[in-house]
Amino acid sequence: MATATPALAERPGSVPAAQPSPGLQQSIAADQPLATGRVTLATGHVDIGPRYVDDKWSLLIHDGTRAQPVWRDPDETVLRVSDAAVQTVPDDPAYAFLGVDAGKRVYVVPQVQNQDVVWLGWNTQDPRVMQTIDRGVTLHLLGVRGPGTLTTFLQSGNFAAPQVLWRSAGPAGQPAAQPFWVEVNTHTHANWVFTVPGVYLVTIQVSADLVSGEKVSATRTLRFAVGDATSTDEAFAATADVPGPGGPAPASDERTEGGDPSGGPGTLLLTALIGVAVLLAVALVVVLTRGAAAKRRAERERTASSPDGRS
Structure with missing residues (x-):
């Protein structure tokens, strides 16, 4: 795995370049099981991604923190962002999109792996997903419930400007960034920045056109316990009543045909x-x-x- 690299520049005026990581070179077996029971993931490799469960399109967590990877239900999983993730916002206008003053401390799940922090990304590598989707999927942030703001961004090399993917508008706020496209057989990690500790519920939708002409969509909520003092039990107990476009985001998976959900x-x-x-x-x-x-x-x-x- 790659060595820990900060997501935010430690020196004023500098931008860290993301280095290639062997952890991005992965393949997923079709027979990887769906684990049951509650679990807290605090370190190691984790992705979100679409997968079929009992022939139904779904959005799950791919847990690669163990020798034998498994898929997990987001409702039974808490992503622990420990105090080891704390970084200082640099005095650099390139990071003004964070909406946080320079010198403030934030919690960062980094794009390049830090062995002491959970490493969160996404993939479209489930074998059946790759066989059935038409070119790729769309990931959409429907809303965030939490005590602060969440920003997700990519930092490419060669001193390129950060690419903001998602940004919540604060507690129970509407997302500020548009959905983005993910091609088939993609595995990507990004920076996830939380401004203050606490429980965050992040509702995400993954949708796709299938080669059969059918449209599929699934909406699930990720549970984050940010900061060592934040209760995991509280994160499990929190209610995912995050508002999305047109009203509250559904907690279950959806299958649509002809573009109109039942x-x-x-x-x-x-x-x-x-x-x-x-x-x-x-x-x-x-x-x-x-x-x-x-x-x-x-x-x-x-x-x-x-x-x-x-x-």
Whole structure:
């Protein structure tokens, strides 16, 4: 594995270049199991990524911290960001996007592995995912619940400017960055910066077009316990009521076809149109019935007024 490299420059005016890491050269076996039971991951290699579970598209945590990698349910996993992750924000305008004053201390899950800190990235390397998706997936930050701000960014080499991927707007805030595209068979790590310690719930959606023409989407919430003093039990107990586009983010996986999830806006519109059609039909029947009755009354009156009793 690569040696620990700071994500934020330690010297004013300098930007650290991310170095290639052997940890990015991985492949994932199709038979890697889905582990059960609660676990806290504080160090080692961890990815998030799409995978099929019981033929259903899902977003899981790939745990490579052990000799035999496994997949894990995000609801049963807490990512511990210990005090070993603390770094100082440099006096460099290139990092102004963090929204934190120079000299302040923040918690950083680095892009290049620090052996004392959990190493979080993402992959699209599950064999069935690679066989079924059309070119790649889209990762979307739906929202963040926590005491501070989360920023996720990439730092390439050659003194290039940081590339901001996601930035929350604070507690229960809307994300400030757009979704980004991840090609098939990709394995990437980034910098995750938390401004203050505490429990953070980070809701992420992964969606894709399949080669079959079907659209799939899954939304899950990552649980972070930032800082040594933050309770893991609190992180497990926290409720993922993070608002996303159009309302609260769903906690379960979704499968859609034709672009309209079951129970979504399209379904509601169809239901409303059917209701309007039923009301119009009832009104038409009432009008026709009243018209026929009025016609019969008029005929009876004409017959009664005729001298010979005929109309």
